[in-house]
Amino acid sequence: MAAQPQQAPTDVYGFRVELPGPQQLIDMQRQRTLYALHEKSWAKYVEKHKLPSGSTLKRLVREGIPPQLRSWVWMETSGAREMRAAQTPSYYSNLLRAQALSKSTAQVELDLPRTFPNHPFLAAEEGRAAMRRILTAYSVHNANVGYCQGLNFTVGVVLVAVGRDEEAAFWLLAALVERICFPGSFGHTLSGCHVEMRTLQELVGEKLPRLHAHMARLGCDTSLIATDWFLTLYCSSMPPESAARVLDALFHEGAKILFRVALALLKSAEAALLKTDNAGDFMRVVKDWVTHLYNIDQLMEVAFDGIGSLSLATVDAVRKHKEAEVKEFMQQRAQQRAQVRTQQSRPGT
Amino acid sequence: MAAPLAELAQQQTAKLVLLGEMGSGKSSLVLRYVKGQFFDYQASTVGAAFLTKTLPELNVKFEIWDTAGQERYHSLAPMYYRGAAAAIIVYDITSPDSFTRAKSWVRELQRQGNPNMIMALAGNKADLEGQRAVTVEEAQAYAAENGLFYVETSAKTSANVNELFEEIARKLPKPEAAPRPPQGGIVLSENQQQQPKKSTCC
Numbered sequence: 001m002a003a004q005p006q007q008a009p010t011d012v013y014g015f016r017v018e019l020p021g022p023q024q025l026i027d028m029q030r031q032r033t034l035y036a037l038h039e040k041s042w043a044k045y046v047e048k049h050k051l052p053s054g055s056t057l058k059r060l061v062r063e064g065i066p067p068q069l070r071s072w073v074w075m076e077t078s079g080a081r082e083m084r085a086a087q088t089p090s091y092y093s094n095l096l097r098a099q100a101l102s103k104s105t106a107q108v109e110l111d112l113p114r115t116f117p118n119h120p121f122l123a124a125e126e127g128r129a130a131m132r133r134i135l136t137a138y139s140v141h142n143a144n145v146g147y148c149q150g151l152n153f154t155v156g157v158v159l160v161a162v163g164r165d166e167e168a169a170f171w172l173l174a175a176l177v178e179r180i181c182f183p184g185s186f187g188h189t190l191s192g193c194h195v196e197m198r199t200l201q202e203l204v205g206e207k208l209p210r211l212h213a214h215m216a217r218l219g220c221d222t223s224l225i226a227t228d229w230f231l232t233l234y235c236s237s238m239p240p241e242s243a244a245r246v247l248d249a250l251f252h253e254g255a256k257i258l259f260r261v262a263l264a265l266l267k268s269a270e271a272a273l274l275k276t277d278n279a280g281d282f283m284r285v286v287k288d289w290v291t292h293l294y295n296i297d298q299l300m301e302v303a304f305d306g307i308g309s310l311s312l313a314t315v316d317a318v319r320k321h322k323e324a325e326v327k328e329f330m331q332q333r334a335q336q337r338a339q340v341r342t343q344q345s346r347p348g349t
Numbered sequence: 350m351a352a353p354l355a356e357l358a359q360q361q362t363a364k365l366v367l368l369g370e371m372g373s374g375k376s377s378l379v380l381r382y383v384k385g386q387f388f389d390y391q392a393s394t395v396g397a398a399f400l401t402k403t404l405p406e407l408n409v410k411f412e413i414w415d416t417a418g419q420e421r422y423h424s425l426a427p428m429y430y431r432g433a434a435a436a437i438i439v440y441d442i443t444s445p446d447s448f449t450r451a452k453s454w455v456r457e458l459q460r461q462g463n464p465n466m467i468m469a470l471a472g473n474k475a476d477l478e479g480q481r482a483v484t485v486e487e488a489q490a491y492a493a494e495n496g497l498f499y500v501e502t503s504a505k506t507s508a509n510v511n512e513l514f515e516e517i518a519r520k521l522p523k524p525e526a527a528p529r530p531p532q533g534g535i536v537l538s539e540n541q542q543q544q545p546k547k548s549t550c551c
Contacts, residue, residue: 107419110372113390149371149419150395188421223428227396236395278362280412283399333424340456 008118011241012067013160016118020292027294031064031241034297039066051076061252062304064245064297071162078251079179080171092167095137104139104147108132115152116240121164122156131155134170138177145177148186150231157235161244172251176233181255182319185230191330196230196255197223198322199315200262207263207307211270220279225286226262234261242296249300256315257303263310264303265290360403361524362410365517366430368454369439370447371418374473377504378439379415382514387505394418397429402514409518430458435467435517440488442472442501443480448488455495467520468497471513475501 008016011028012035019025041060045052046069052060057077065073075081084091099105112128121127134155139146151173159169177186184192201222205212215222228236233250234243250257266273269289276282293299367375376391376398383402398415414429416422430436436458440451451470458468470492472483485501492499498516502509 107371111393114393117388117390117392148421149393149417152393153395189424190421191424194424219432221428223425224397224399227425231395236392280362280399280401284401287399330424336461337457340453340460 011239013157013240013244014120015116015160015240017239017241017294018292019294024292024294028241031294031297034064035066038064039069042066042069058252061248062300064300065248067161067244068163070244070248071165071168074158074162074172074247074251075168078172078175080168080175083174083179084167084171092137092170095140096133098140099133099136102136102139102146103143105136107149108135108139108147108152111149111152116156119156119160121160127156127159127164130159130164130166130169134159134166134173137170138173141174142177144188145186146188148190148231150228150236151177151186153232153236157240157243158247160240161247175251180250181230181233181258189330190231191326193227193230194223194326194329195319195322196258197221197226198325199318200226200230200259202318202322203259203263203310203315204266207310208266208270211266211273214274215282218276218279218282220282224279225283229262229265229290230258233258237290238293238296239291242293242299245296245300249303254312256310256312259315260303260307260310261299263307264299265293267307268299268302359524360408360410361521362412363434363518363521364414364432365411365435365437365514366414366416366433367437367439368416368426368430368458369418369437370441370444370450371420373418373439373441373444373447374504375418375437375439376415378437378471378473378502378510378513379413381504381507381510383413385507387507396422396425404515404518407515407518409521411514411518426457427461430462430466433463433466434521435469436462437469437471437513437517438497439471439473440483441474442483443474443477445482448483452491455497459495465522467517468495469513469517470497470499472499472501473504475508476503476505 009019011017012032017028019028038060041063042065051057051073061073061077109132112132113123115131116122119127122131131152135147135152154176155169155173158172159166162168162172182192182196184190185196186192204215204222234246237243238246246257246261265286269285272285272289273282276285367379369375376394377387379398379400380386380388380391383400394415394417396417400413400415401410402413403410414433416426416429438451438454440447455468455470458466470488472485472488489499498520500509500513500516502513504510
């Protein structure tokens with residue numbers, strides 16, 4: 001192929017990619033050939049417009065959904081289609097008419113130009129307007145969450161991946177926040193995210209004990225590296241095309257996938273991470289690895305086959321234990337903040 | 350120039366955290382300082398970003414934690430400011446709300462942070478003079494009252510950005526002069542290093 005020095009390389013969704021070396025380009029091109037293979041496996045289901053059942057569906061989804069089928073399959077597997085069907089057909093347009101009720105307008109507005117500012121659609125007025133409508137409508141639909149910074153990236157990736165079908169993206173967001181992710185993950189105190197981070201820390205101890213001990217020595221808490229993984233569902237952490245692959249499995253199998261992927265990321269980089277001798281270098285190695293992760297196929301193999309069993313029951317048992325810790329932490333914080341506020345409101349200070 | 354001494358001394362690593370209202374320009378300040386770049390629309394930060402910068406002439410290596418500004422991310426902040434040697438509290442000179450928020454960060458650090466932490470108050474977006482809503486006098490008075498180092502910056506024009514970080518580096522307690530902490534006999538730093546072993550984070 002002739003070199004095109006003027007044009008920055010992009011992924012299948014038009015997101016600009018950063019290729020630090022030839023290997024990443026090879027990895028990316030390899031994904032393309034896999035899509036073609038997967039399309040063949042999906043062909044008969046597309047024809048009947050009916051998803052395969054049970055274990056076949058799980059296997060095909062884990063292998064990766066071909067990009068043009070994502071909208072359909074995601075809506076089905078996530079429960080988003082059901083959520084939409086449970087409301088009146090005009091529910092979304094009614095939310096749009098009620099946008100004035102949103103308390104998040106200013107925050108959404110602030111983040112729109114800061115969401116994939118290099119993407120040809122999302123950075124253009126049309127894309128921003130669509131994201132604005134989705135995020136604002138969602139803040140009205142679910143006032144307990146409102147707008148959580150980070151969801152802008154998820155919405156951006158989802159919107160592009162579903163062929164700009166705004167209403168589908170809205171319901172997929174609803175499914176993620178309300179059905180798939182741990183409750184409170186995106187709420188006003190992010191308490192659910194705290195629970196997930198502590199749960200991950202424990203799972204790292206169980207699955208990757210050497211790395212866990214090394215991290216403890218460096219004082220490198222799991223939440224320092226994984227907060228954005230869970231709050232954007234990898235959409236701001238990995239190349240978006242790779243994140244879409246995580247979403248494939250997340251929509252179908254639920255939030256334990258977030259842990260599987262996190263553990264796979266750490267396991268795959270373990271050798272390099274064990275060589276670091278301070279928290280800063282540790283962070284840098286993780287970040288470089290995740291930012292340039294184009295061989296998502298290999299990572300997902302590790303996620304599914306390389307870390308052993310990880311059932312929802314196991315995750316839930318750890319979560320339950322951590323929830324109590326987080327509740328106590330949140331109460332302490334609320335007290336401290338209340339003290340700070342009383343001090344501030346005192347005249348003369 | 351303290352060059353000969355500095356050469357002998359081991360490089361000092363200092364954890365530095367940026368806190369402040371959403372959209373006040375924390376990431377832009379860091380990016381301007383570390384990479385000399387500025388983008389009108391810098392991707393919003395989720396969780397926190399981590400960058401490092403070495404100042405060879407002062408023998409300091411900054412490990413910079415650039416945090417997310419949205420109110421709900423506040424509960425994650427202790428994890429980033431715990432053990433920090435310095436903090437930059439950023440507000441936007443065109444936004445009184447961001448100044449109020451900055452004050453609440455100062456309070457929190459005064460109560461919860463390392464008592465020897467060097468705190469700087471940065472009034473960012475100083476290039477937007479025409480839209481100014483927080484006066485220099487007001488910020489200066491507040492900074493003086495609370496013992497903060499205060500400066501107005503512009504990540505866009507780079508005004509005062511290097512100066513801000515360099516001044517913090519200069520204010521750091523020098524390790525070569527103090528194998529033990531400078532004041533008092535309590536070996537605070539060693540205690541702090543042991544803490545992460547317990548996983549009672551944030």
